[in-house]
Amino acid sequence: MTRSELITLLMQKNPHLQFREATLLVSTVFGGIAQSLSQGQRVELRGFGAFSVKERDPRLGRNPKTGAQVQVDKKLVPFFKTGKDLHQRLNKDHSE
Structure with missing residues (x-):
């Protein structure tokens, strides 16, 4: 949607x-x-889920085009965890 x-x-x-x-x-x-x-801050919508921010550590990555190693800095990424009600709605057809 x-x-x-x-x-x-x-x-x-x-x-x-x-x-x-x-x-x-x-x-x-x-x-x-x-x-x-x-x-x-964390945002919680009861029955739907919770949004939060997670920190990814710096790491050594690769440039997909050249294959060369590159340093990837630490960064903050949004994270969503489904609430119990939403999880049950998504999986109600699969539990039978």
Whole structure:
């Protein structure tokens, strides 16, 4: 699902919302998550999952084009862990 599809779905489920309002809602939620992560905070949405930031250590990598070794600096990467409810919804058909 894309951002525009999410906005459309939000407008369909809430007919009183106009496009501009639905866009602002989606942007506010995603912006809040991104801002919290950039400050090193964890964002938990009960039943859905939790976003956090993990640090990757520096390592020796390879340039895929030349095969030459390159030093890759440490970096922060976003991480998502599914919540129990979402995990069960995803796997309900496979548990039988």
